[in-house]
């Protein structure tokens with residue numbers, strides 16, 4: 135089973151909408167980790183999409199004064215339906231996991247195990263379900279591996295993949311391609327003009343996976359399906 139997730143990462147509305155449209159046209163479920171208020175997210179079809187939160191603790195790690203609880207609470211005010219969390223840059227430690235649980239969240243998905251064949255959700259000491267993921271477009275970019283051979287793990291019973299709307303939109307295939315486009319992050323027209331149309335990229339991989347799938351599960355459905 136392949137389970138789809140998307141880290142919204144402050145993408146502009148047309149870029150978010152375009153990624154969602156790919157899931158809609160294939161009728162495949164996806165969990166969206168939201169970073170900011172978005173009309174596109176507010177309006178998305180809840181039969182297909184689950185909204186979870188994607189808090190950013192990086193400014194605090196870089197020395198800015200801040201309160202992790204406040205970061206989480208602000209996102210939960212925007213998205214009170216959220217049942218789960220993945221931090222931006224996958225930040226997680228014991229106090230953060232306690233914070234997530236104290237806010238009633240049921241699962242977190244911060245553990246990446248790239249290219250692992252066999253992953254499964256497991257319950258943490260505080261009751262939070264930890265759902266690892268074993269493929270990410272950004273992680274594949276970081277490894278510098280070609281998207282022609284994305285190495286999506288298929289041998290185990292569960293594959294959890296993570297995409298970013300900007301990489302889907304750009305069809306990003308290398309870090310240098312992304313870095314060249316990054317100054318135009320909030321300009322959907324410019325990003326569209328910079329889309330890679332020659333080589334396989336993140337979009338190619340997503341479309342290949344979507345064409346093999348229908349239905350699927352959200353992360354909260356996956357968490358609920360685990361033994362108590």
Ligand SMILES: [Zn+2]
Nearest residue numbers: 141143222223
């Ligand atoms: Zn992120």
